[in-house]
Amino acid sequence: MNAYVTIKALTRVFDVSKPWLNRILERRGKALLTAVSNVDFQIEERTTYALVGESGSGKSTIGRMLVGLLDPSEGDVQVDGVNLATEADAAKVAKVRSHIQMIFQDPYASLNPRWRVRDIIAEPVASKGGETEGLAERLLEQVGLHPSDAGKFPHEFSGGQRQRICIARALASEPRLIVCDEPTSALDVSVQAQVLNLMSDLKEELGLTYLLITHDLTVVRHMADRIGVLYLGRLVEEADPQSLFDAPKHPYTQMLLDAAPRMDGFGREVPPPQGEIPDPIDPPSGCAFHPRCPIAEDICRQERPEMKALGKGRVACHLAR
Amino acid sequence: MTTPVLSIRNLSVEIPTRQGIVKPVDGVSYDISEGEILGVVGESGAGKSMAGNAVIGLLNAPAHISGGEIWLNGVRIDPLKGEEMRKLRGKEIGMIFQDPLTSLNPLLTVGDQLAETMLTHLPISRKEAAERAVAALEEVGIPGAAERIDSYPHEFSGGMRQRVVIALALCAEPSLVIADEPTTALDVSVQAQIISLLKRLCRERGTAVMLITHDMGVIAEAADRVAVMYAGRLAELGNVRDVLTQPRHPYTHGLMASTPLASEGQKRLHQIPGAMPRLQHMPNGCAFHPRCPKVQKRCSHDPLPPMAEGRAACWSPLLAEAVE
Ligand SMILES: Nc1ncnc2c1ncn2[C@@H]1O[C@H](COP(=O)(O)OP(=O)(O)OP(=O)(O)O)[C@@H](O)[C@H]1O
Ligand SMILES: Nc1ncnc2c1ncn2[C@@H]1O[C@H](COP(=O)(O)OP(=O)(O)OP(=O)(O)O)[C@@H](O)[C@H]1O
Ligand SMILES: [Mg+2]
Numbered sequence: 265m266n267a268y269v270t271i272k273a274l275t276r277v278f279d280v281s282k283p284w285l286n287r288i289l290e291r292r293g294k295a296l297l298t299a300v301s302n303v304d305f306q307i308e309e310r311t312t313y314a315l316v317g318e319s320g321s322g323k324s325t326i327g328r329m330l331v332g333l334l335d336p337s338e339g340d341v342q343v344d345g346v347n348l349a350t351e352a353d354a355a356k357v358a359k360v361r362s363h364i365q366m367i368f369q370d371p372y373a374s375l376n377p378r379w380r381v382r383d384i385i386a387e388p389v390a391s392k393g394g395e396t397e398g399l400a401e402r403l404l405e406q407v408g409l410h411p412s413d414a415g416k417f418p419h420e421f422s423g424g425q426r427q428r429i430c431i432a433r434a435l436a437s438e439p440r441l442i443v444c445d446e447p448t449s450a451l452d453v454s455v456q457a458q459v460l461n462l463m464s465d466l467k468e469e470l471g472l473t474y475l476l477i478t479h480d481l482t483v484v485r486h487m488a489d490r491i492g493v494l495y496l497g498r499l500v501e502e503a504d505p506q507s508l509f510d511a512p513k514h515p516y517t518q519m520l521l522d523a524a525p526r527m528d529g530f531g532r533e534v535p536p537p538q539g540e541i542p543d544p545i546d547p548p549s550g551c552a553f554h555p556r557c558p559i560a561e562d563i564c565r566q567e568r569p570e571m572k573a574l575g576k577g578r579v580a581c582h583l584a585r
Numbered sequence: 586m587t588t589p590v591l592s593i594r595n596l597s598v599e600i601p602t603r604q605g606i607v608k609p610v611d612g613v614s615y616d617i618s619e620g621e622i623l624g625v626v627g628e629s630g631a632g633k634s635m636a637g638n639a640v641i642g643l644l645n646a647p648a649h650i651s652g653g654e655i656w657l658n659g660v661r662i663d664p665l666k667g668e669e670m671r672k673l674r675g676k677e678i679g680m681i682f683q684d685p686l687t688s689l690n691p692l693l694t695v696g697d698q699l700a701e702t703m704l705t706h707l708p709i710s711r712k713e714a715a716e717r718a719v720a721a722l723e724e725v726g727i728p729g730a731a732e733r734i735d736s737y738p739h740e741f742s743g744g745m746r747q748r749v750v751i752a753l754a755l756c757a758e759p760s761l762v763i764a765d766e767p768t769t770a771l772d773v774s775v776q777a778q779i780i781s782l783l784k785r786l787c788r789e790r791g792t793a794v795m796l797i798t799h800d801m802g803v804i805a806e807a808a809d810r811v812a813v814m815y816a817g818r819l820a821e822l823g824n825v826r827d828v829l830t831q832p833r834h835p836y837t838h839g840l841m842a843s844t845p846l847a848s849e850g851q852k853r854l855h856q857i858p859g860a861m862p863r864l865q866h867m868p869n870g871c872a873f874h875p876r877c878p879k880v881q882k883r884c885s886h887d888p889l890p891p892m893a894e895g896r897a898a899c900w901s902p903l904l905a906e907a908v909e
């Protein structure tokens with residue numbers, strides 16, 4: 265197997281301090297928010313890697329660093345053997361970057377309402393002076409829409425159709441890697457099924473690699489080849505779907521799985537998870553999950569657990585066996 | 586039999602538009618009994634929220650009730666107007682929406698909002714209201730309720746805010762709560778907390794709940810009965826386990842089969858072909874017939890067969906055929 269993406273010790277810190285005058289008046293220091301901390305993982309070519317975790321866990325921040333919308337504070341992003349931060353050959357970096365595309369949660373906000381679908385889809389190619397004749401029509405067919413839709417405007421389409429248009433636009437520059445940030449969260453199940461099936465088909469046909477960002481565990485289970493679980497900016501567990509869903513090693517993964525509603529959970533009464541995600545500006549000592557963890561011990565409050573190999577995956581928990 | 590808390594009969598809502606009159610809710614009937622949670626599901630645009638808003642008298646003009654009846658505890662409420670409806674709404678019907686901020690006043694502390702609501706609707710003193718406000722926050726699981734009582738809505742996290750909304754919806758001891766996508770914007774862990782809270786409070790007080798959502802998992806875990814809506818009409822109504830495991834309407838079957846968990850291990854998800862019709866272009870006969878795998882000749886012109894509890898509004902229902 266071949267790692268198409270290698271992420272090493274990736275970290276991103278945001279300065280969320282108040283303006284300096286307020287800081288002086290209120291006698292406050294700088295406030296730094298570590299959104300992503302020391303994250304390592306690899307994505308094999310032609311596979312789907314899913315990042316899951318609650319709101320604010322850093323999923324989108326990782327996705328944005330991978331596509332180059334955001335610079336890492338520390339660490340490396342390597343794609344197709346090229347280190348995007350240190351590579352001196354600008355042409356090489358540009359080439360790799362052109363192979364990475366992103367699609368977003370909101371298919372309404374991410375399409376320019378005044379442009380015709382043809383121009384929206386061809387834009388990434390047109391802006392580089394590429395050939396766009398018939399391109400939009402071809403791509404529309406590929407994503408299951410009609411070539412004649414190219415002349416329409418976004419408001420003439422439903423949510424699922426708009427997400428298809430977003431996918432067609434992402435495909436225009438012949439990407440090899442697509443970062444999908446909550447691609448179906450705004451859609452209902454029937455439309456979600458259409459979009460997920462399309463993503464699977466395109467993966468087969470075009471040999472695409474996906475980074476799939478979502479908090480919907482049922483989607484993850486259906487789509488992913490490998491899953492990384494994030495908590496407060498850190499990877500806490502990584503495994504293949506079967507191991508992760510059947511035998512989660514991290515108490516946080518276990519908590520997420522227990523909390524997810526089940527279609528066969530008629531009248532299920534389980535004690536819901538305790539507490540909420542802590543303030544990322546002032547994270548708990550030791551293991552950041554310890555205040556909510558049902559099995560935390562002293563060591564969990566004092567020492568941060570390192571990520572270590574366990575079974576078919578990796579886990580960062582002092583007590584995982 | 587005891588009178589149901591809410592009883593909707595043949596409810597229709599109309600909106601006049603430039604392309605003619607459209608009917609986002611068309612002849613819907615269902616009951617909710619004391620202590621019961623009725624789940625309302627269906628794709629986006631099915632008319633779930635419109636039906637709920639009609640019950641609480643919150644339709645935005647030009648949408649209006651054009652037919653049918655709404656009964657609350659044996660009293661007909663659909664003819665009520667303005668002030669009368671507002672009073673009833675606060676006292677007898679509690680509301681929880683997807684965005685907690687729509688139900689909260691940003692300029693008042695949560696304690697004041699709770700106390701005001703109770704003072705308006707319950708025969709209690711100001712002092713008693715203040716005490717009960719703290720108890721209400723404690724009951725919905727807000728840590729340090731006594732200290733948080735003077736906080737403003739923006740000082741709470743999203744999940745905590747939704748708890749405050751639940752406290753607010755329940756503090757006047759209503760007999761009916763309408764919860765429209767109450768957890769859609771929340772994380773799974775917070776969602777589990779909120780749903781379990783709602784279930785517990787309603788069971789303890791015997792409140793009837795209309796739970797609108799398109800998450801089938803939430804419905805399975807929370808609802809006693811479920812109403813499936815399609816294009817403004819009821820497609821199927823019945824006990825939650827029956828409807829979800831042995832759907833009779835081909836639409837319900839399609840919805841269940843397209844959720845990823847139902848087709849576990851399967852490479853492709855089931856797809857319902859096409860999309861829900863626009864209200865301006867409603868097909869004749871059964872609105873689902875253009876997408877239906879079991880469509881027959883009569884489906885495209887005959888009016889739907891009458892609906893009853895445990896039945897589907899369908900000419901060729903799937904009989905006890907489980908979801909593969
Ligand atoms: N530009 C920014 N400035 C300051 N803080 C930010 C910025 N972008 C993200 N953050 C913070 O970084 C953390 C991680 O955010 P991120 O958007 O990556 O989370 P997420 O896992 O994608 O969550 P969600 O599921 O809500 O999309 C959050 O605490 C967020 O508030
Ligand atoms: N002012 C209006 N004019 C015309 N049609 C309208 C108007 N307001 C709403 N509608 C239509 O009424 C129908 C029912 O909408 P409703 O909000 O009840 O759907 P819903 O089932 O709650 O969907 P969702 O799951 O997206 O919340 C939709 O088709 C909507 O487009
Ligand atoms: Mg995000």
Ligand SMILES: [Mg+2]
Pocket residue numbers: 633634635765
């Ligand atoms: Mg709605």
